[in-house]
Amino acid sequence: MKNFLSRRRFIRHAAAGTAALTWLSARRPPMAFAAEAAKPALLGGLPVHQGGWSDWPKWLESWEPAVIKVLRSGKWYRGDGGHVAEFETGYAKLIGAKRCLATASGTTALLVSLHVMDVDAGDEVIVSPYTFIATYNSILINKALPVFADTDPATLTMDPASIESRITERTRAILPVHIYGLPCDMDPINAIARKHKLAVIEDACQAWLAEYKGRKCGTLGDLASFSFQNSKHIPAGEGGAVTGDSDDLLDRCHAFHNVGRATGGFKGAKPYFTRGSNYRMQQFQAVMLMQQFDKLVQETARRCENADYLTANLKQIPGIQPARLPENSRAVWHLYPLRYDAEHFNGLARDKFLQALNAEGIPSSGGYHEQYLDGLLDEAINSRGFKRLFSAERLKAYRESFQELKGNRQVCATTVAMPQNLLLADRQDMDHIIEAVRKIQAHSAVLAKVSA
Ligand SMILES: Cc1ncc(COP(=O)(O)O)c(C=O)c1O
Numbered sequence: 130m131k132n133f134l135s136r137r138r139f140i141r142h143a144a145a146g147t148a149a150l151t152w153l154s155a156r157r158p159p160m161a162f163a164a165e166a167a168k169p170a171l172l173g174g175l176p177v178h179q180g181g182w183s184d185w186p187k188w189l190e191s192w193e194p195a196v197i198k199v200l201r202s203g204k205w206y207r208g209d210g211g212h213v214a215e216f217e218t219g220y221a222k223l224i225g226a227k228r229c230l231a232t233a234s235g236t237t238a239l240l241v242s243l244h245v246m247d248v249d250a251g252d253e254v255i256v257s258p259y260t261f262i263a264t265y266n267s268i269l270i271n272k273a274l275p276v277f278a279d280t281d282p283a284t285l286t287m288d289p290a291s292i293e294s295r296i297t298e299r300t301r302a303i304l305p306v307h308i309y310g311l312p313c314d315m316d317p318i319n320a321i322a323r324k325h326k327l328a329v330i331e332d333a334c335q336a337w338l339a340e341y342k343g344r345k346c347g348t349l350g351d352l353a354s355f356s357f358q359n360s361k362h363i364p365a366g367e368g369g370a371v372t373g374d375s376d377d378l379l380d381r382c383h384a385f386h387n388v389g390r391a392t393g394g395f396k397g398a399k400p401y402f403t404r405g406s407n408y409r410m411q412q413f414q415a416v417m418l419m420q421q422f423d424k425l426v427q428e429t430a431r432r433c434e435n436a437d438y439l440t441a442n443l444k445q446i447p448g449i450q451p452a453r454l455p456e457n458s459r460a461v462w463h464l465y466p467l468r469y470d471a472e473h474f475n476g477l478a479r480d481k482f483l484q485a486l487n488a489e490g491i492p493s494s495g496g497y498h499e500q501y502l503d504g505l506l507d508e509a510i511n512s513r514g515f516k517r518l519f520s521a522e523r524l525k526a527y528r529e530s531f532q533e534l535k536g537n538r539q540v541c542a543t544t545v546a547m548p549q550n551l552l553l554a555d556r557q558d559m560d561h562i563i564e565a566v567r568k569i570q571a572h573s574a575v576l577a578k579v580s581a
Contacts, residue, residue, distance in 0.1 A: 169572045170488035172579065177568060178490030178561035185550045186364045192420040199412045207231075207409045216415035217370070223422055224338065224345040226353075226372040228379035231415060232386055235334040235356025237408035238369035239267035242352040244404070245381045246302050246328035248273050251518040253299040257287040257306040257313075257332070258537045259497055262505070264306055264332050269509045272518060274527060276300070277501060280537035283453040285309065285466055285544070288536055289317035293325075295530075302328040307336035307346045308497075309546070310362075310461035311452055315341050315349045322350075330354070334369075335463035337362050338429045342457045347372045352382070357418055362463065362549065363425045365414040432462045432552040435559050439465060439552075442563045448473025449566060464546040466496060474573035479543060482569060485576055489565035492551065496544040501531045 168174025204210035221229035250272035258277040268275040279291035305313040329350030336346040347353040357368030380393035389405030448470040
């Protein structure tokens with residue numbers, strides 16, 4: 130089932146939408162308050178949460194001099210100034226990686242990582258299906274096949290138990306996605322990769338400062354990719370990074386992102402030895418990002434505290450299942466997801482529940498849908514290139530394998546997700562979220578009838 134708003138549009142409009150609800154409710158007569166507060170907002174009652182939520186992205190005036198300095202210097206391109214390199218050192222330190230390469234976006238960071246890990250035309254990459262479409266596309270652009278592991282409905286991340294049966298002689302890499310900032314269970318994933326000599330590329334595009342067993346996401350595989358696109362916790366409009374601990378791999382990444390110019394220990398036949406493209410970050414992006422390191426640390430702590438509070442309370446409500454995290458790990462909540470079981474809500478359909486929650490002033494969406502059924506993969510596997518690279522039998526079996534993704538289907542059909550800016554609010558606002566869910570449950574029989 131498709132969501133009524135795309136994820137990015139949803140995040141952008143969340144604050145504005147709640148402001149409109151507040152404006153409407155401010156015009157109701159005060160006498161009606163008690164009765165209307167008890168009634169679901171979808172049926173004309175007062176919303177539980179009024180006053181909107183914090184805007185995103187946010188910036189401070191104190192950032193302006195550094196940005197203007199770059200503007201006035203005329204040194205906007207990476208090769209002309211030191212800001213991008215300075216950002217790389219700072220970001221590597223922040224997440225505890227040896228090296229970082231700044232890129233133009235998260236998608237280009239994935240393209241660099243896949244190329245450097247030698248994912249080539251006709252290869253296969255085992256990937257989480259529950260992700261933003263850029264993850265699929267980065268594999269397809271390399272003319273490789275994104276082979277989907279299943280999603281564990283309890284964690285919303287790649288189910289390690291579903292990986293091995295997908296490995297073929299063409300498999301080169303595993304690409305787990307720390308979706309919504311929820312760390313994947315990396316120990317079993319890395320063990321399978323080692324056993325079958327596969328590369329591990331983390332999609333950490335939503336997982337800045339997330340942790341798994343004491344280490345940050347972005348340091349758990351061979352290479353990792355981050356995004357700094359506008360909706361992200363550390364945004365610069367666009368931007369990305371590759372992180373890792375191997376000088377050799379990061380030198381190769383640098384060369385590939387810089388139209389193949391040999392760099393560092395990766396000499397080759399200078400100056401243009403390897404294939405490459407232009408995926409460079411601008412000085413402006415680097416300056417914007419460096420201003421946000423402390424903000425990211427502080428806001429992450431706030432999101433975690435509020436998410437823990439929500440989880441402790443929401444899991445008490447029958448039919449609401451917050452995401453389970455791997456042991457000794459920390460999620461950073463790009464969205465706060467929970468699984469919704471309509472049976473405990475008198476059969477109230479998930480999409481109607483979402484409408485009721487939004488009406489209560491709690492912006493929420495259904496998260497990702499089954500994107501592999503949308504047509505992108507059909508277009509790819511029916512293209513001349515893919516037909517040349519893979520046998521007809523392989524492509525047929527590949528297409529049929531989407532039906533096996535039962536865990537992922539369940540996740541797509543039952544998830545309810547709230548945007549990260551809600552988690553920057555006060556404890557009282559978290560209570561509104563909990564109260565809104567309880568209120569909808571109390572009225573679910575009547576809401577379910579209205580929806581019928
Ligand atoms: C999981 C995931 N992968 C990849 C990307 C691609 O990043 P970008 O939009 O910076 O290219 C994103 C960005 O939304 C993402 O969320």
